Amino acid sequence: MPQLNPTPWFFILLISWLTFSFILQPKILLFTPTNPPSNKTLPITKTSPWNWPWT
Template identity: 55%
Template sequence: MPQLNPSPWFFILLLSWAVLLLVFKTKILTSAPHNSPMLPDLTASHTTPWNWPWT
């Protein structure tokens, strides 16, 4: 049984991993909701702090 050259198989492995990661990356980026951070409204009045009823 002849010994196979590992070089093309290693390249195929790397190429398949790159394709797999690229597919997952595009799926994650397209499915993630784009929530931009919002600053708190400084003009609104703040409510009083809430306390536990048994304290």
């Protein structure tokens, strides 16, 4: 069964991970987000408990 032979598939896996790790990942990490997170505190909303009609 040729699909059990790991020789070509392991090489393809290794090359694709190396490509991602050393070439694509640094390029992706250089992008700046368009909406940077803000330090604004969100207002706290008061919630009321649910009134069940059968209690």
